[in-house]
Structure formats: C-alpha cells, structure tokens
Amino acid sequence: MSESYKEEIRDLTLFANMDEANYRALMRGAYVQNFPPRIDLIHENEPPDFLHVVLSGSVDLFSAWNGRETSMATVRPVSTFILAASVRNLPYLMSARTLEKSRIALIPSQDVRAVFSEDSAFAQAIVAELAQCYRAVVKNTKDLKLRTSLERLANYLLRQQDRTGSLEFDLTMEKRRLASFLGMTPENLSRAFKGLEPYGVKVAQNHIVITDLEDLTRYAKPNPLIDDYSA
Amino acid sequence: MSESYKEEIRDLTLFANMDEANYRALMRGAYVQNFPPRIDLIHENEPPDFLHVVLSGSVDLFSAWNGRETSMATVRPVSTFILAASVRNLPYLMSARTLEKSRIALIPSQDVRAVFSEDSAFAQAIVAELAQCYRAVVKNTKDLKLRTSLERLANYLLRQQDRTGSLEFDLTMEKRRLASFLGMTPENLSRAFKGLEPYGVKVAQNHIVITDLEDLTRYAKPNPLIDDYSA
DNA sequence: AGACCCACTTGATAAATGTCAAGTGATCGA
C-alpha cells in the first residue's frame, strides 16, 4: 500500500490513537482498491477475511433469504463494515456491493484481531465503532416496528434534509433500493411519495423539494432515539 | 456488595479475564438487587448511569414511539444490557422491565468506561459482547424484513425447540409480548398459531407441541444467518 | 431523429395485517 493511503487511513477515528508500530503491522497486509459501481464485494456466510473501510463512494449492505432480498444499510465514508464479523471471526451476516465508484481499504481480519488484543487504543476505538453500529441497527429496528411505511419515508426525507442542510436535495440511491431499505416495494414507494404531497413534499425524478418543513415534521414526528444517526 | 455475589459475577465472560485490582475497582460502586416481575428498570432516553447484568430471571427490552410500543428483545442470564449506551455515554435507546422475579447487578457506567480504557482483557470482552449484540440485532432485522409473520412465528418455535432440546415446551413469555416481539398484534398471533397447525404445531395455552418437526422445518426454512443466536 | 431500454409509475386486484367488538375459558379470591 502506498504511503499516502497509509496516512489517509491513519487519520480515521478507528486508527488515530493506536501505537505506530501496531499501525504499521496492521497496514502490512492491507491494501486499497478502487471498485466500479455495482460490484459485489462480499457475500453473506463467507468467512470474514478482511475488514473493509470505505474511503470514498458508498456501499450497500444487503441480505437475502428464500428468494427475497432486502437492503439493510448504506455505508458512507469514512466507516468500516463487517467489523463485528471480523473481530468475532464469524461468517458475514450481510452481503455488500458498491453503489457507486468506491475506494475501499481491505485489512486482513486476522491482523485486526491480533493487533486489537495488543493495542488498548485500538480496542477502545473498536468498542466505540461497534457500539455506534449496534445503536444504528437498534434505531432501524424501531423505525421498522413502530412506524408505517409512509412515516418511515417521511422521516427518511427529514434525515436527508438534515444531512444536506437544504430543503432541496437529490436522492442518494435508486428508488428501488430506497424502497427495499425502507421495507417496502418500489410500487408502494411511488404511492408513498404521492401520499406525502399534502405534507409539502415535491418529487421530480430523483430531486426532492420540501415545501413545508413544519407540516412534514408534524406528520413525521422525528425522534432522536430513532432518527439521529450520530448518537 | 457481598463477596458471594462478587465471585458469581467474576465468572461471567465479560469479567473473567480482567485484572483482579480492576475488577475490585469495578465492584466497589456496584450492587446486586432483586426485582419482582413487571418492574420498570430503565427508561429510554435516560442517561446510562448503570451497566445492568441479568444474573437470574429475565428482562424485556422495549421501546415506544407516538403512542405505540414494541418489544425488542429478551435478556436472559447471564448477559448484560445497555452496554452500548454505557460505553458511549449516550442515552438509552430502549426501556427495560423485568418479566419475572430477577436478580440484577448494577455497575456504574462511569466505572465501566474508566476501567475498560485501562484493562485490555476487559476491553476485549466488551468488544466480544458488543459484536454479539450487534449480530443479534442484524439477525432480528433480517427476520423482520425478509419473512412474513407466519414464517417468523414458525422459526421462533423452531428456535425454542432447539433451545429446549424438546418437541414440547412452554412459551417463556405472555403471548401478547411474543406478538409484539415478532412484530404483530396479539390477534394475529392467535391466527398464526392456527395457521401453523397444518405443519404440525399444537398449542394449548402456553404449551406447545411440535408433532411434525420435518414439516414445520420445511415450511420455516430456518437459516443460521438469521436464527442461530449463538453465532 | 428514431428506436430501444430501463427504471419508475399507475391501476386493478389480492393478500397480509390491523382494528374493533364480542365471546371464551382459565385462574383466583371471597
């Protein structure tokens, strides 16, 4: 791996405070790779050979059962995926594919496990990352079980509004994938967008305009314990 | 806290390998308490004052939004809950109440954070526990998104069958709570039990008899990446 | 420009799930 990559990765929260020698050891077997869009990176049930770190682009985590498939999460820079599988050395629970052109660092899981048992700062960072991931999935479960699909879409749009800081934004993924992520069919997502029109949501292709933020918020009833992905 | 409790807790995976002095420090502010059934232990959105360890009995984790409530998980001995909130010092995402008479150890979160940054063995144990919790929630999400309610019930029964090692067993919680956990209404749970009769499931009160394990398994299509809560 | 492709949309219909109200049956205390 090139030195410039090594420095870029070094700055990630996960590695920032760890011992230099341990970091070097971790990077020895690691490499960075560029992937085109829609490339399968890993498949569920495989052994966790590498910890993946998304440096740029975005990655879709999804899962299948009995001929059905669902999108579980989108991983954006800069964060890891399949950390839990890596540290426990257990098979992946989800598959991953790039959504767009993406740069991804691959670090041998074996090295992650070896170093994390030696390096206290690294172990702490892993704990923080895992706890964060855990809380994100719990929030997602609450979203799924406590809300209707229309409410889920409304709150999703509010989160995007908050993330971009603008009342106008483009959807960051295909609608079909968004539908799957929100736990509904593409057909119903179309209807759901229509259903939010009365609350001040305008949709044209991938472009969303929120014309009445207050009204939408009143309908969506966002809650930090479900929608605040930073805590 | 009494010495006998301290030894009991010492043997938990989470604490087994940590340094004795650190363990003593952790136990200094800790205590064990007995709770009757149906007692609220914590409420979502509160600051994480204590890490809880279920020593006996069982605890229901649940959450509410906009007047609706859902059961998220059942914690059984010997494991912790709200570990993620404790280590990140962020508000609880879920509430907790005892299902039955339960003995629970409470360890000040502040001490957990202090000790885990000092004690590498403890940090490692926390990582293992968090990773386990994360994977459990991911499995639960897959269950919810990829299966119908009838399939969820069928697989739930198979997991109970596996857990007890017997084709006959009693449900470990009220049906209304089971319904909530499986993401359906009590009324639909009743109908779902009827719907599984053709696949060899007999229900009388809380007692379940599986008369045709093969048939039920063929219908439920259990999958270790969803149903195996030990990995 | 024209033809095609592909995602998305729309409408009709079916299936799954939730709601409401009434009923059943087990349990427990007087």
Added chain:
DNA sequence: TCGATCACTTGACATTTATCAAGTGGGTCT
C-alpha cells in the same frame, strides 16, 4: 362454589401492503 378478572380468541371489517400487468417517460445508442 360462585363470580370477577384478565388474557386470549374469534369474527367481521378496515387498512395497509404486495402483486401483476400495463403504461409512461427519461436517457442512450446508432
């Protein structure tokens, strides 16, 4: 033993969501 309570069940119905089939409309390639 009687009655009351409470969880659960049942039936009728409403709502939500999924499915299937037929459009629509960008975008792209030639």
